[in-house]
Amino acid sequence: MVQGLDQQRGQAVQFERLRVLVVDDHPLMREGIVVVIQGAADIIVVGEAGNGQQAIEMFRVHRPDVTLVDLRMPIMNGIDAIKAIAMLEITRMHSAGMCRLNSSGSKPGVNRKAE
Numbered sequence: 001m002v003q004g005l006d007q008q009r010g011q012a013v014q015f016e017r018l019r020v021l022v023v024d025d026h027p028l029m030r031e032g033i034v035v036v037i038q039g040a041a042d043i044i045v046v047g048e049a050g051n052g053q054q055a056i057e058m059f060r061v062h063r064p065d066v067t068l069v070d071l072r073m074p075i076m077n078g079i080d081a082i083k084a085i086a087m088l089e090i091t092r093m094h095s096a097g098m099c100r101l102n103s104s105g106s107k108p109g110v111n112r113k114a115e
Helices: 027-038 052-062 078-089
Strands: 002-006 011-015 018-023 043-049 066-070 097-102 109-113
Touching: 018 027, 018 052, 027 043, 043 052, 052 066, 052 078, 066 078
Parallel strands: 018 043, 018 066, 066 097
Antiparallel strands: 002 011, 097 109
16 A cells, blocks of 8 residues: 545545566566656566566466556567456456557557557
């Protein structure tokens, strides 16, 4: 739990931290993302994975609120991992957020999948 301030009411409130799984086959990139996330008081990294298969297993274990997924990875790419995770989510009451990371070529970008 994290304590914050309700801006409208001016009262202290407690809320759950956003739980994030980071998936990237490049350790340096993954570590950099984790460092940035750890700087936010309301977000916690619950796991890291280096390929799509690991991502699915880590997702099953940790059930994060958001999963950041690199699209190009060995063993299983990010697109296939996202599809597999989405199939797991069908059995849940709410779906987790997915964020696809793509830094290939000369145009780095981030695409967000709507819930």
